[in-house]
Amino acid sequence: MPASKEQLEEIALSRKEYNLIVSRLGREPTEVELGMFGSLWSEHCGYKHSKALLKLFPTSGKYVLIKPGEENAGVIDIGDGQVIGFKIESHNHPSYIEPYQGAATGVGGIVRDIFTMGLRPIALANSLRFGPMSDPHNRYLMGGVVGGIAGYGNCLGIADVCGEIYFDSCYSGNPLVNALCLGIGRQEDLTRARASGAGNLVMLVGADTGRDGLHGASGLASRTFEEQRELRSAVQVGNPFMEKLLIEACLELTRTGWIVGLQDCGAAGLTSAAIEAADKGDSGLDIDVARVPRREKGMTPYEVMLSESQERMIVIVKKGYEDRVRVLFDRWGLHSDIIGTVTDDGMATIRDEGKVVAHAPVKYLNSPPVYRFRPKRPSWLDDLQELDFNKIKDMKPADTGKLLLRLLASPNICSKRQVFRQYDHQVGNNSVVLPGEGDAAVLRIQETTKAYTLVTDGNGRYCYVNPLVGGVIAVAEAARNTACMGARPMAITNCLNFGNPERNDVMYQMHQCIQGMSQACRRLKTPVVSGNVSLYNETRGVAIFPTPVVGMVGLIKDVKRRCTAGFKDEGDAVFLLGDTGDEKSLGSSEYLELLHGMVRGTQAIDLSAEKSLHDLLIRAIGRGLLKSAHDCSDGGLAVTLAESCIIGGRGFKGDLPAHGRLDAALFGEAQSRAVVSIDPGAVRKLEDMAFKHGVPVTRLGTVGGGRFILKGLADLPVNDLVKAWSGGV
Amino acid sequence: MKFGIVVFPGTWSDRDCFYSVHNICGQDAVYIWHKETDLTGCDCVILPGGFSYGDYLRTGAIARFSPVMEAVADFSKKGRPVIGICNGFQVLCEANLLPGVLRQNEHLQYRCQWTYLKTETISTPFTNKCKKGQVLKIPISHYEGRYYAGDDVIKELEDGGRVAFRYGTPAGEITAAANPNGALNNIAGIINKQGNVLGMMPHPERSCEDVLGSVDGNIIWESIIAGI
Numbered sequence: 001m002p003a004s005k006e007q008l009e010e011i012a013l014s015r016k017e018y019n020l021i022v023s024r025l026g027r028e029p030t031e032v033e034l035g036m037f038g039s040l041w042s043e044h045c046g047y048k049h050s051k052a053l054l055k056l057f058p059t060s061g062k063y064v065l066i067k068p069g070e071e072n073a074g075v076i077d078i079g080d081g082q083v084i085g086f087k088i089e090s091h092n093h094p095s096y097i098e099p100y101q102g103a104a105t106g107v108g109g110i111v112r113d114i115f116t117m118g119l120r121p122i123a124l125a126n127s128l129r130f131g132p133m134s135d136p137h138n139r140y141l142m143g144g145v146v147g148g149i150a151g152y153g154n155c156l157g158i159a160d161v162c163g164e165i166y167f168d169s170c171y172s173g174n175p176l177v178n179a180l181c182l183g184i185g186r187q188e189d190l191t192r193a194r195a196s197g198a199g200n201l202v203m204l205v206g207a208d209t210g211r212d213g214l215h216g217a218s219g220l221a222s223r224t225f226e227e228q229r230e231l232r233s234a235v236q237v238g239n240p241f242m243e244k245l246l247i248e249a250c251l252e253l254t255r256t257g258w259i260v261g262l263q264d265c266g267a268a269g270l271t272s273a274a275i276e277a278a279d280k281g282d283s284g285l286d287i288d289v290a291r292v293p294r295r296e297k298g299m300t301p302y303e304v305m306l307s308e309s310q311e312r313m314i315v316i317v318k319k320g321y322e323d324r325v326r327v328l329f330d331r332w333g334l335h336s337d338i339i340g341t342v343t344d345d346g347m348a349t350i351r352d353e354g355k356v357v358a359h360a361p362v363k364y365l366n367s368p369p370v371y372r373f374r375p376k377r378p379s380w381l382d383d384l385q386e387l388d389f390n391k392i393k394d395m396k397p398a399d400t401g402k403l404l405l406r407l408l409a410s411p412n413i414c415s416k417r418q419v420f421r422q423y424d425h426q427v428g429n430n431s432v433v434l435p436g437e438g439d440a441a442v443l444r445i446q447e448t449t450k451a452y453t454l455v456t457d458g459n460g461r462y463c464y465v466n467p468l469v470g471g472v473i474a475v476a477e478a479a480r481n482t483a484c485m486g487a488r489p490m491a492i493t494n495c496l497n498f499g500n501p502e503r504n505d506v507m508y509q510m511h512q513c514i515q516g517m518s519q520a521c522r523r524l525k526t527p528v529v530s531g532n533v534s535l536y537n538e539t540r541g542v543a544i545f546p547t548p549v550v551g552m553v554g555l556i557k558d559v560k561r562r563c564t565a566g567f568k569d570e571g572d573a574v575f576l577l578g579d580t581g582d583e584k585s586l587g588s589s590e591y592l593e594l595l596h597g598m599v600r601g602t603q604a605i606d607l608s609a610e611k612s613l614h615d616l617l618i619r620a621i622g623r624g625l626l627k628s629a630h631d632c633s634d635g636g637l638a639v640t641l642a643e644s645c646i647i648g649g650r651g652f653k654g655d656l657p658a659h660g661r662l663d664a665a666l667f668g669e670a671q672s673r674a675v676v677s678i679d680p681g682a683v684r685k686l687e688d689m690a691f692k693h694g695v696p697v698t699r700l701g702t703v704g705g706g707r708f709i710l711k712g713l714a715d716l717p718v719n720d721l722v723k724a725w726s727g728g729v
Numbered sequence: 730m731k732f733g734i735v736v737f738p739g740t741w742s743d744r745d746c747f748y749s750v751h752n753i754c755g756q757d758a759v760y761i762w763h764k765e766t767d768l769t770g771c772d773c774v775i776l777p778g779g780f781s782y783g784d785y786l787r788t789g790a791i792a793r794f795s796p797v798m799e800a801v802a803d804f805s806k807k808g809r810p811v812i813g814i815c816n817g818f819q820v821l822c823e824a825n826l827l828p829g830v831l832r833q834n835e836h837l838q839y840r841c842q843w844t845y846l847k848t849e850t851i852s853t854p855f856t857n858k859c860k861k862g863q864v865l866k867i868p869i870s871h872y873e874g875r876y877y878a879g880d881d882v883i884k885e886l887e888d889g890g891r892v893a894f895r896y897g898t899p900a901g902e903i904t905a906a907a908n909p910n911g912a913l914n915n916i917a918g919i920i921n922k923q924g925n926v927l928g929m930m931p932h933p934e935r936s937c938e939d940v941l942g943s944v945d946g947n948i949i950w951e952s953i954i955a956g957i
Contacts, residue, residue, distance in 0.1 A: 150839050151839075154780075154839055154841075154870070154872070155739070155780045155783065155784075156741070157741025157742070157779060157780075239783070240780075240783065241738070241739050241780060241782065241783025241784075241785065242783075244738075244739055244741070244780070244783075245738055245739070332738065333738060420841075421838075421840055421841055421842050422838050422839045422840070422841070423839070423841060424839070424841045424870045425841055426841060426868055426870060426932075426935050426941075427741060427742070427745065427870065427935075428744075428745065429744075429745045429748055429749070429934070429935060429937075429938075429941060431941065432940055432941065432942075434942075444940055444941075446748070446752075447752075559940055560940075
């Protein structure tokens with residue numbers, strides 16, 4: 001009997017997709033098969049709306065070892081036989097429904113992606129977006145999300161080292177919760193997520209299977225937000241203690257040689273874990289759901305196959321090693337049960353006490369249709385990109401101090417210490433530069449002189465006004481942050497948060513953002529090694545700002561040659577590297593929104609100037625020339641200077657290069673700039689080096705005293721800056 | 730000398746402790762699985778930080794029943810040094826090897842930050858290398874770190890010079906603002922009556938290298954090494 005409209009709605013498949021399944025199978029699917037197709041063909045697992053666009057990303061380069069899609073996370077080679085795997089993933093929809101568990105299980109999921117590969121998870125980062133804190137519901141969401149990240153991550157003993165939080169009303173009904181995990185290990189310990197070798201055993205380890213999280217992939221992640229209110233049962237509940245045991249047991253297991261593959265049960269649970277592993281291994285599987293240990297009675301085969309109960313893994317065990325594997329898991333107090341075998345017939349055979357309930361080719365199940373949409377440039381973009389400066393009154397010089405304090409206190413700029421001090425950012429003995437000290441986190445690599453940086457970035461406002469330029473800037477800013485620490489950018493992961501992909505304007509935003517990001521990735525030599533797509537982020541027809549979030553990893557050759565953002569010593573000379581540009585730099589700026597209530601006007605960026613700046617920063621820091629470096633971004637030059645004072649606990653006295661509008665000079669967000677400080681004796685060296693790199697360099701002033709002085713504009717005690725900056729969120 | 734580092738399911742500071750006593754201080758170190766009962770060969774036992782058994786019932790409440798804890802109690806009765814850090818401190822309190830309890834932080838939030846510890850006594854195996862009143866920069870990372878005990882116990886600790894460390898300012902002043910969790914009398918660490926068991930919430934194993942921001946944790950390891 002053909003599936004009913006209600007059945008299809010439940011698993012978010014279209015009638016056309018259903019017909020495709022029938023024609024591939026040559027018959028109607030069984031209930032279990034239909035559930036499996038629904039999950040695997042969901043946007044979350046199957047990327048059917050985004051696959052064609054994702055091909056635009058450059059994915060190879062000097063450091064790349066494992067590319068996107070090949071395994072659970074991308075891997076880069078950092079030399080000396082060591083590798084880093086990292087990936088970012090969204091848990092937006094679950095976090096909106098149940099913020100604590102949604103965020104907690106988001107952390108749990110991304111951590112499993114890393115240790116599944118045989119890499120020890122070392123660092124976490126998270127990129128969050130909420131609606132304004134003036135709305136109590138948004139406060140509740142943020143409190144729950146931060147609590148969930150802290151509750152889960154702290155229990156695992158993985159350092160949560162960096163992240164960002166931005167606020168805008170477009171995120172009120174659509175918060176974004178993107179979690180990144182980074183792991184490190186030896187190249188020879190890398191483990192694949194594949195099922196191969198007929199006769200090998202499929203074991204399920206970790207938690208028992210319950211009814212939680214049914215339809216997480218097909219239901220939550222593939223619908224817009226207003227359809228989700230009744231879907232709380234689709235959110236899973238996390239058990240970080242179980243996850244911690246799994247980490248230790250699996251890392252021990254990956255060093256034994258007893259297994260051929262390891263795969264976590266994430267979205268779509270056992271279905272996606274088993275089918276994806278079988279597909280990667282060009283194999284089939286024969287699984288009996290009656291052998292799956294459950295936490296509740298009366299579960300149907302359909303429910304067992306689609307449950308998203310957390311903290312479960314499947315292990316493909318070499319035949320004959322199953323007892324040893326069981327003893328290993330027993331030692332950690334974890335269940336391990338043989339639920340099936342690997343076959344060579346290419347079929348996914350699912351049984352219930354021996355009776356076949358699903359029998360479909362793995363390749364069919366795992367190849368959803370790929371949709372190509374015609375991106376259409378929305379007509380409102382033209383107007384949005386214009387700024388009529390006749391209508392925007394320039395600020396008065398006398399207001400500089402007041403405006404600076406206001407910007408420093410703005411939720412998007414102020415200190416996020418209230419949040420990050422709830423995360424353990426030091427466990428593991430690797431954290432060299434802690435949250436709030438620099439533009440990126442720096443972690444040393446034990447028993448070497450090397451270190452790496454980690455940073456996340458993504459300005460939704462820029463992308464909304466100009467998705468192409470916004471996409472370029474998302475990557476460029478992450479790379480600039482990386483370079484400000486003295487690190488060479490190596491690769492990125494990204495999380496693409498967009499609205500409903502079935503709308504042409506949303507597809508346009510996505511297409512443009514991806515093109516912009518790709519341009520920047522090519523020019524800055526930071527290929528994409530992993531990522532995730534989160535679509536349908538909209539409520540009542542209003543989509544979020546297109547918000548691609550970039551997570552970047554950079555390499556520092558000598559950890560001693562690193563840099564932080566705070567001013568260091570009295571008398572040091574302060575310089576601006578890069579060009580302040582003109583009034584257009586006010587476009588989409590924090591200042592424009594805060595003071596004039598406007599989100600409009602496009603930013604501009606020149607990738608050659610950007611690259612030159614990074615090369616200069618990396619070289620100057622590598623030579624030990626810079627005492628501080630801080631990227632000029634949200635809030636512009638004045639805010640950047642103020643932050644270097646606050647972080648360093650030092651004053652500043654100097655001039656602003658005056659030209660054109662004062663608001664643009666102070667608070668414009670012209671790209672490709674950084675504020676640095678150096679020993680006064682090194683001025684000539686820096687100027688020579690900047691000249692060679694073709695980077696404009698402007699003397700701004702001197703570090704010293706307890707006040708922040710911009711001659712003729714502002715004269716404030718640094719303590720006032722600290723107070724404004726600390727009191728925000 | 731040899732440090733024995735106890736590992737409960739859910740412990741995570743074990744590797745950091747190993748790294749600091751072995752790689753930094755150059756001492757032998759072994760992991761001791763919580764089901765083991767033999768501490769032969771160990772000169773000092775470390776109960777590290779983490780979330781033993783997920784801390785689901787109450788921090789340290791289940792870990793105290795692990796087989797290894799009987800051996801740790803015997804070890805301490807022989808007057809040999811035992812140091813419990815963070816979750817390890819909580820386990821020692823639950824196991825009655827130290828008095829008092831560690832309650833949820835006053836502000837009901839997890840806290841990870843640098844703290845400045847004023848050394849209150851230098852006549853212990855853990856602080857004999859400190860100068861009197863020396864301030865140590867060592868970070869905390871906990872949700873349940875607010876030391877609490879009845880008035881009589883607090884009096885006994887104070888009168889007996891058994892408060893090892895207090896949270897203070899970088900200059901060593903003991904102020905309410907410098908107290909990160911609401912602990913009574915700013916108590917960060919205490920010792921038992923015999924003076925051979927130390928419990929402390931801050932993590933000395935995280936502050937043993939310049940590159941990590943402080944080397945003050947080494948003074949505690951060096952004190953233990955000197956006393957063996």
